[in-house]
Amino acid sequence: MTTMTDTYPSSRNSSRDNFFTRSESWLDERGKGAWIAAMVLGFIFFWPVGLALLAYMIWSKRMFNSSSHACNRRRKMHRHMAMGRPTGNAAFDAYKADTLRRLEEEQDSFESFLERLREAKDKSEFDAFMDERAARNDDEAAA
Structure with missing residues (x-):
């Protein structure tokens, strides 16, 4: 007997990827403080999670940016719209x-x-x- 995970192994990975992607965007929306809080909580509850978050923050340069990626995207979009849109x-x-x-x-x-x-x-x-x-x-x- 085959199960759904045997016939569609990628569906399980995509839901896991979706969870990580949603978590990342949720933390990005809240800024660097949310990332640091998640890292500290990771160290408190299970230190490898905190270490993994720290490594990810350094690798993705979230630790050293002045603002989050979502904030930068919004700022660039606003600047682009203000520059190119005619006023009438x-x-x-x-x-x-x-x-x-x-x-x-x-x-x-x-x-x-x-x-x-x-x-x-x-x-x-x-x-x-x-x-x-x-x-x-x-x-x-x-x-």
Whole structure:
């Protein structure tokens, strides 16, 4: 006699995956504090669970993010909707498009300035290294 788990082994795994996915999203909605509370409770009741949660939080970078993934997704979606959605006022939409274009140009020029600054710093550090190396070689040759 075959049971349902024998004929459909993936259904059991998908419900387990579904539980973990739902738990993860539930904790994400409540933020980093909920993750830490779950980890502490895991250590209190059964230490391998707490250790597993700690490892997962470090591996998924939840420990070091300033906010949860769900919060970041909402913020990005809101920003995207605010940038691309027309208001119906043609003058304001033109002003907004012009301002966004100008800000993007300023950002690009600032990023290129930073890149040039990094290159100049790297070049000066390399030149100082080469001068120091040449001086050291001259001292060794003289001795």
